[in-house]
Amino acid sequence: xxxxxxxxxxxxxxxxxxxxxxxxxxxxxxxxxxxxxxxxxxxxxxxxxxxxxxxxxxxxxxxxxxxxxxxxxxxxxxxxxxxxxxxxxxxxxxxxxxxxxxxxxxxxxxxxxxxxxxxxxxxxxxxxxxxxxxxxxxxxxxxxxxxxxxxxxxxxxxxxxxxxxxxx
Numbered sequence: 694x695x696x697x698x699x700x701x702x703x704x705x706x707x708x709x710x711x712x713x714x715x716x717x718x719x720x721x722x723x724x725x726x727x728x729x730x731x732x733x734x735x736x737x738x739x740x741x742x743x744x745x746x747x748x749x750x751x752x753x754x755x756x757x758x759x760x761x762x763x764x765x766x767x768x769x770x771x772x773x774x775x776x777x778x779x780x781x782x783x784x785x786x787x788x789x790x791x792x793x794x795x796x797x798x799x800x801x802x803x804x805x806x807x808x809x810x811x812x813x814x815x816x817x818x819x820x821x822x823x824x825x826x827x828x829x830x831x832x833x834x835x836x837x838x839x840x841x842x843x844x845x846x847x848x849x850x851x852x853x854x855x856x857x858x859x860x861x
Contacts, residue, residue: 740793747785754781770826773819780812 758778761771787805791798 736792740789743792744789747789750781750785754778767826769822770819773815773822776815777812777819780808783808 758775761775761778765771783805787801791801
């Protein structure tokens, strides 16, 4: 039988961890806290719920990527858009791996940060590609608008004189 520590000895720190625990899962100061008992259950539940939502997010992003790649008409913009959408896969997998195994969270965080930098670059390139297309279309419209009065000048002159050549 183990000797129980005297009252003044309880104020001192324990000599080893086995002094605090008994064989029934209680400590000298009472039963184990509920937080310690249910931590693994909560972690498993969080991994399960997070895994379901991450799986749903990955499925939706795969569908979106498939839609972009099947209607691949504007390559300069869609290349970068697919790279940005792929970020959903990276974030979802990093979250579940870090949640299920906290020891790997630092490595996953480093990889996620590297891909995040690439995704920011891809988003910037996507904006530049959109801006280039916008500038091309705008310059074509400006050329058309500037040349329109010259085209309309002859037609308007003929309408004023009563000729119906442009209406026929």
